Amino acid sequence: MPLQLRPAQDADGAKLGLIGRDAFRDTLSRSFFPPHLYSKSETGDPSLDEAQWRAARTMRRMRDGKPTFVVVDVPEDGSGAEEVVGFAQWELPQATPPASEAVAEVDKDTLPGSLDQEKLIEMYAILEKETKRALGPDGHSKMWYLLLLAVDPTQYRRGIGRMLVQHGLDQAAKAGKDAFLVATPNGRGLYLSVGFCDMEEPFLLGGTPHYSMLWRKPDSTSA
Ligand SMILES: CC(C)(COP(=O)(O)OP(=O)(O)OC[C@H]1O[C@@H](n2cnc3c(N)ncnc32)[C@H](O)[C@@H]1OP(=O)(O)O)[C@@H](O)C(=O)NCCC(=O)NCCS
Known part of the structure; x- marks a missing residue:
């Protein structure tokens, strides 16, 4: 079925929470939702807690103006509803490093009891340190920054991730900006x-190696 890219909408929130949870299930989520906190789950299902928390965070960030795009699978014959199959959320160039802003965001969301808040804040601290190591103290303020894919x-392997990243890079290039991600x-x-x-x-994040990566807008790579 054909894939199409469009801006995310409020109605996509629940599905984006599920996709984020399932995509990071074997990596970061393991350290954010550790077994010793399962008994603190208000819903009795830590994986539901995670999907709901991710959905709320992604939608709040979208309403705060962070560009958020989804790819949908659209039935060719017009039957049935489109299905959201992936998403990307970006941070526009701004004075505050995305990770330290994320620490401030922690208070804005309802955090489930099954989420290890200290681990989450520790992850944001590592991200901030590594972003500054890669870009300098305010280098992030000149970049489009990929928060989540x-x-x-x-x-x-259907090309969905590539569509989403390329779309963000096209926007960054139009704005005359480079792009950064971890x-x-x-x-x-x-x-x-x-x-x-x-x-x-x-560097290690949640026990997994992560990589600071830079993309230069086309005119600067040809210089
Ligand atoms: C990373 C991720 C977004 C890729 O999504 P995707 O839709 O499968 O990626 P695409 O189909 O667009 O792949 C584009 C290219 O990326 C490369 N690629 C994608 N997945 C790969 C993998 N697992 N191993 C090696 N190369 C890979 C290939 O070059 C691929 O092109 P090809 O299929 O023609 O060989 C997806 O695997 C994912 O959500 N992973 C878990 C969450 C995550 O790690 N997100 C990234 C956070 S920074």
């Missing part, structure tokens, strides 16, 4: 294939 795991091992091959380069040695 996730594809429904049942839909991998890649998971899963995302790194995709980012290399669209022109991102490694900047620093990898």
